[in-house]
Amino acid sequence: MTETNIGAPIKRVEDKRFLTGRGRYTDDLNQPNQLYACILRSPHAHANLKKVDVSQAKAAPGVIDIFTGSDMAADEVGSLPCGWQIHSKDGSPMHEPGHPPMAVTKVRHVGDQVAIVIAETKSQARDALDIIEVDYEVLPAAINMDEALSGKALVHDDVPNNMCFDWEIGDKEATENSFSDAHKVVSIELVNNRLIPNAMEPRAAVAQYDPSNGNYTLHTTTQNPHVIRLLMGAFVLQIPEHKLRIISHDVGGGFGSKIFHYAEEAILTWASAKVSQPIKWTAERSESFVTDAHGRDHETKAELALDKDGKFLGLRVSTKANIGAYLSTFGSSVPTYLYGTLLAGVYKTPAIYCEVKTVFTNTVPVDAYRGAGRPECTYLLERLVNKAAKETGIDPVEIRRINMIQPDQFPYQTPVALQYDVGDYPRAFETALKASDYEGFSSRRKSSEDNGKKRGIGISTYIEACGIAPSAVAGALGARAGLYESAQVRVHPTGSVTLYTGTHNHGQGHETTFAQIVSDTLGVSIDQVEVSHGDTGEVQFGMGTYGSRSLAVGGPAVLKACNKIIEKSKKIAAHILEASVDDIDFKDGVYSISGTDRELAFGEVSLAAYVPHNYPIEELEPGLDENAFYDPLNFSFPAGCHICEVEIDPETGEVEITDFTAVDDIGRVINPMIVEGQVQGGLAQGIGQALMEGCVYDNEGQLLTGSYMDYTMPRADNLPNLNVSTESVLGASNPLEVKGVGEVGSIGAPPAVINAILDALSSLGVEDISMPASPSKVWQAIHNAQ
Amino acid sequence: MPTVSMTVNGESVSSEVEPRTLLVQYLRENLGLTGTHVGCDTSQCGACVVHVNGKSAKSCTMLAVQAEGSEVSTIEGLADGDTLHPMQEAFRENHGLQCGFCTPGMVMSAIDLVQTNSDPSEHDVREWLEGNLCRCTGYHNIVKSILAGAKAMQG
Numbered sequence: 052m053t054e055t056n057i058g059a060p061i062k063r064v065e066d067k068r069f070l071t072g073r074g075r076y077t078d079d080l081n082q083p084n085q086l087y088a089c090i091l092r093s094p095h096a097h098a099n100l101k102k103v104d105v106s107q108a109k110a111a112p113g114v115i116d117i118f119t120g121s122d123m124a125a126d127e128v129g130s131l132p133c134g135w136q137i138h139s140k141d142g143s144p145m146h147e148p149g150h151p152p153m154a155v156t157k158v159r160h161v162g163d164q165v166a167i168v169i170a171e172t173k174s175q176a177r178d179a180l181d182i183i184e185v186d187y188e189v190l191p192a193a194i195n196m197d198e199a200l201s202g203k204a205l206v207h208d209d210v211p212n213n214m215c216f217d218w219e220i221g222d223k224e225a226t227e228n229s230f231s232d233a234h235k236v237v238s239i240e241l242v243n244n245r246l247i248p249n250a251m252e253p254r255a256a257v258a259q260y261d262p263s264n265g266n267y268t269l270h271t272t273t274q275n276p277h278v279i280r281l282l283m284g285a286f287v288l289q290i291p292e293h294k295l296r297i298i299s300h301d302v303g304g305g306f307g308s309k310i311f312h313y314a315e316e317a318i319l320t321w322a323s324a325k326v327s328q329p330i331k332w333t334a335e336r337s338e339s340f341v342t343d344a345h346g347r348d349h350e351t352k353a354e355l356a357l358d359k360d361g362k363f364l365g366l367r368v369s370t371k372a373n374i375g376a377y378l379s380t381f382g383s384s385v386p387t388y389l390y391g392t393l394l395a396g397v398y399k400t401p402a403i404y405c406e407v408k409t410v411f412t413n414t415v416p417v418d419a420y421r422g423a424g425r426p427e428c429t430y431l432l433e434r435l436v437n438k439a440a441k442e443t444g445i446d447p448v449e450i451r452r453i454n455m456i457q458p459d460q461f462p463y464q465t466p467v468a469l470q471y472d473v474g475d476y477p478r479a480f481e482t483a484l485k486a487s488d489y490e491g492f493s494s495r496r497k498s499s500e501d502n503g504k505k506r507g508i509g510i511s512t513y514i515e516a517c518g519i520a521p522s523a524v525a526g527a528l529g530a531r532a533g534l535y536e537s538a539q540v541r542v543h544p545t546g547s548v549t550l551y552t553g554t555h556n557h558g559q560g561h562e563t564t565f566a567q568i569v570s571d572t573l574g575v576s577i578d579q580v581e582v583s584h585g586d587t588g589e590v591q592f593g594m595g596t597y598g599s600r601s602l603a604v605g606g607p608a609v610l611k612a613c614n615k616i617i618e619k620s621k622k623i624a625a626h627i628l629e630a631s632v633d634d635i636d637f638k639d640g641v642y643s644i645s646g647t648d649r650e651l652a653f654g655e656v657s658l659a660a661y662v663p664h665n666y667p668i669e670e671l672e673p674g675l676d677e678n679a680f681y682d683p684l685n686f687s688f689p690a691g692c693h694i695c696e697v698e699i700d701p702e703t704g705e706v707e708i709t710d711f712t713a714v715d716d717i718g719r720v721i722n723p724m725i726v727e728g729q730v731q732g733g734l735a736q737g738i739g740q741a742l743m744e745g746c747v748y749d750n751e752g753q754l755l756t757g758s759y760m761d762y763t764m765p766r767a768d769n770l771p772n773l774n775v776s777t778e779s780v781l782g783a784s785n786p787l788e789v790k791g792v793g794e795v796g797s798i799g800a801p802p803a804v805i806n807a808i809l810d811a812l813s814s815l816g817v818e819d820i821s822m823p824a825s826p827s828k829v830w831q832a833i834h835n836a837q
Numbered sequence: 838m839p840t841v842s843m844t845v846n847g848e849s850v851s852s853e854v855e856p857r858t859l860l861v862q863y864l865r866e867n868l869g870l871t872g873t874h875v876g877c878d879t880s881q882c883g884a885c886v887v888h889v890n891g892k893s894a895k896s897c898t899m900l901a902v903q904a905e906g907s908e909v910s911t912i913e914g915l916a917d918g919d920t921l922h923p924m925q926e927a928f929r930e931n932h933g934l935q936c937g938f939c940t941p942g943m944v945m946s947a948i949d950l951v952q953t954n955s956d957p958s959e960h961d962v963r964e965w966l967e968g969n970l971c972r973c974t975g976y977h978n979i980v981k982s983i984l985a986g987a988k989a990m991q992g
Contacts (some may be wrong), residue, residue: 062929069937070925072872072912076938079871174855229876251884251938251972303938306971315934336877400867558936728932728978735975759881759970767966767976772959794976 053514060724064577067563068301070460075300077272079257081330085257085375086115086752089176090318090332091166091183092341094156096194096413096752100611101186105611108182113175115326117183118318120153128152128321129571130287131312131377134278135384137531139371140406148207148755149413150377152287152314152321156186158377160413161752163608164314169326171811173333174712189366192413192752196350196371199412204374206411213411215374215383217402219390221467226404229365235354235441243686243823244350245373245746247340248420250557252303254343257334258319263329263542264674267534268296269320274305274555278294282312282380282585295320296588302557303320306736307419308343309557310597311380312641315342340757345746346420348373349386349427355400355435361445362450363454368405368431382418383409388492388528389598395465396432397476397512397690398454403466407416419597421736421799425515430822433511433802437809447510448484449804455480455512462784469516471688473783479714480512482778487712492696505699506709507811507826510692511803516785518603518687518793528729535682537695538608539618540569542675544661546654547579550612553593553680554605555585559793560725565609567721568787572613574653575641591678602721603823606787611679619675620656626667627659628652685784689791691715693734693799695807701815704830706742706808713799718790726792732774733734735797739765740797741804763823812836843907845870846914854901860894861885863901864911871938872875872912872941878968882970886942895948897970912941915948923980924987933982935973943969947983951990959984 061706069072088498099233105117131150137146153164170176193199193213202212229234257270265291271610273279276297283292283297302309311320323330334342349372356365372386391405435455440447455476456463484490492508499506519525524532539551550569556562566580583589594600617637625632626641628649634647643650659666661674696710713730743763747755756762781788801822808824809817816836820828842851854869864870864887875897876884885897888910904929905960915922921929924947943966950957950965955963962983963976971979 053931063932066929066934066937069920069934070928070944071916072870074872074937076871076874078875079865101888153917174857183962249972250884250935251970253875301937303876304936306972333875335884336879343874352935560935598898672955724932728935728974731975731977735974736972758879759877760879764968764970764972767980770963770976772980773975773977823842 057721059359060568060722061563061577064566065560065564076252076614077257077270077299078302078333079271080257082257084260085329085331086169086171086326087173087176088167088169088330088332089180090164090315091180092338093161093163093165093170095158095187095189096161097190097342097588097708098158098189100156100158100605101188104184105166107184107382108168109180111175111179113170114179115167115169117168118322118325120155123151123153123321124155126321128317129287131314131317131380131475132282133383134380134531135518136531137218137383137387141220145383146210147378147719148210152317160415160416162338162778163319167318167322169322169330171720177197194414194752195351196373196410196412198411201745206413210411215409215411217406217408218387219406222402222403223404225402226365226367226790229402230367231664233364234359235357235443237357237442238352238354239435241351242433242821243347243351243430244627244740246346246420246744247746248306248308248343248346249764250304250306250308251337253334253339254309254313254315255757256316256319257322258328259329260324260327266294266296267320267323268298269316269528271296271316272302272309273297273299274557274597275301276555276585276587277553277593278595280460281311283320285316285715286607287317287604292609299555299585302427303561305557306421307346307423307597308597309417311344326699330757331583331734336759337757339752341415343785344416345375345548346417347416347427351431353431353435355439357439357443361443361450361453363400363424365402366394366400368394370405370407372407372409373412373414373417374409375412375414376573377416379418379565382416385419385424390428392467392469393425393428393516394467395458396429396433397514400457401466411795412752414748421733422794423598425794426798428799428801429511429513434805435805441629448813451480451510451512454519461587467685472685473690474690474716475780476512476690477547479690479716479778480575480692483694483712484716486774486776487694487696487710489694499698505701507697507807507809509695509803509810510690511806513799514688515689515794515798516686517599517689518683519598519600519686520686522682523533523535532594534594534681535680536594536608537678537680538605538612540612541680544615544658547571548575549581549583550609551583551590552605552609553580553590553595554601555596557596557602559596559729560682560722564602564725566596568606569613572610573616578606580673591799599793601787601788601792602789603679604683606789608679608681609784611681612677615677615679616675622671623656624651625658629667683785687718687782687784687790689715689795691795693797693803695803697804697807699808699829701833704826704833706824706829708738708771708776708804710770713796714776714778715792715795716779716781717777717792718796719788720777720779721789727775730796731773733794734773734800735765735770737797738770738804741822741824743823743825746836838900841901841905841956843909845909847909851918856902856956858901859897860899860901860904861896864896869914874941876936879921881970882939883942883946884939886945888945888967889898893946903923909940912944924986927986927989928982931978931985933978935976939969943979944972947986950983951987955991957987
């Protein structure tokens, strides 16, 4: 193995530009004659727009123009589309009310777009916002889900009771029967707290229209530029793809929140043609809070049926999912196919039924946030399993052992549509127990008790479906797009390589990981490989990065394109070496005839492809540039076990995470350093959800957690060192044998933390606590129990 | 408009600015030093940390005119040609960054820590970073990087 090969922890090639302040984030870019935009946003959760008077603001210093929703409507600008159609139990399609980029008749959440001011400087644009006069007729708002379902206030007039859809999965009858046969039924009610993703880079966009050729260019902070081009071009602005270029070079974190096609992208692109000058908009953090799609926000009742030995017989789940004021790009897929399909977890539960009512409210749209549906699923399952352990008197370790799918049971068909391809759940589980010194916990508990503290340990297992997705399967489930990935490998005449990938790197280290795949496959050194992404003008096509799909779907596309390069190069080498193609071996960048010393270097063959003097020209075209599309055969299924240990000060309710152990099966590891970083980052967000983060609206729909002063996220002194390792079974559904790693931390961590807290407080009589388990909530729970 | 003069990364600069111009705006928009980032509007995230007269400061919380006559250094001024500052190198070696957005503020803040406390413990590092948010790394590798960078700066 050379140091750049698959499996080596090589340092990231992208780091130098970030460390020297030379990243190219959207707000870093400026165009000649650029104007600046600020957006007027609704201060009300729900109101009729009676009148928007921009006349005085238009005359303000530096103001070039101001546009409103009516101006966009007059140009027949379309509605922001949803990419996934769900059908209700009764077969009817989900309600898809219009989502105009700027409000026309009504605003539906605090932050909804009302007008855009374009001025010579940002300060001038901002000043002018204050003198736009808007006559709002404030309406009653639907904020919490029960209230919304009562239908007293309708977010969209044509959606009765604010119910977007009422979906189900699983065999209801079989599940009911399993409950009639049950020795014991354990039930739980849970809230999966609403989160605000908060990538550190606020969203931004720079739009430019070239009147000389009718071309549009939009620099935007997106995780999937081609998807934005498709959605905005085809559905919103009617700009054909060849006239619309979307560029997102460096993006400062996404975690899902930068997947979606946002209104500002369409508003800026449209307005740039109106004023025939480039326009830049950058969100202030307070705007991000009220416009970036939020995550989670489920209320769930679940019941588990068990036999007399503690074996799971059936699982019944009823969930209400908040979808916010509008359907965001993938908002409908998150509480359905990314949630209900994972309810088997790593267990042999034979019958499962789940129903999900998805509800419009006068809040920011809710969509995918790191884990997307799978954290919600894992949280309910692992909380329920722990509760079952307690109520049956079976140890939490033992109840998991006896219900776990065994390695000889694969492929394993779950009762909720998915077929797990391969895995060894007991292996990761037992490894985690050992790595966390589970056996030694009681003595640590005693030490804590001696110091007046309460100590607890909590386990969570999880499974997730990544590598989204086989297009035909996704399509059958309602996806309105294919979910393959593309790669183009361009070998230059001297043998260096540019890889164009349709995935997007916003922190995941693709420029390194993907270069390692190319380096390994083609035998060129890693400094001879450049990875290009994030520009629809350069990359042929792509579906972008989310759902831990980049390596599982994008990686095999890279491999496939590299193999096409090798296939063609072998023919060139065979011609030059005057041998049969079948006799040509390719290894470590050298073409040779087996059993002889005749060989050609990778660079020599590349040069021959571009200087085809001695070349099989009748059979082969010159050049060495291959592209590939890869559509996966199945999802991939990372799984693992997370164990959290906490110490709680009962006097203050403060929870300290003393140890966190994560053992994850993520398939083949390309770069272990990057993998560890991905798991650590995910764990921090999962721990954040469990202990600190929670989005709070008041009854009028004002966001009370609208800044970093109010929305608490983990800081360095809130977290311990994280004990992270992998225990992998190679993936069976793609040729790279990878599974995906980006989301495992945020999926496994929350129930491990809460189970640990409940374990610690069990002796005090505390039976339940909701996330985030803040010190005040923990303190209150202790006092309520006494 | 008032004129502001200061030294940035060793070079004297002087410009007319609106009085309300923040130091971070001046660095990014007037001087084109876009390595210093803006991640929030409440002085919470620390993506904008630079050094003013050798001490770390949140450049979103200072007006440009308040830096009149000061020595300001930013992430762009740290490396010596192609050779990274030991703290930058430590972040690279220890995978102390992912998306890179918080990184300049983290590095500038870390250097000030080591100037203040040449041999910080892990606890010292975690406490010092209370003004810097990172959403990608879980801080594990940032802490590791700073401990390594502190050693390297002494070496």
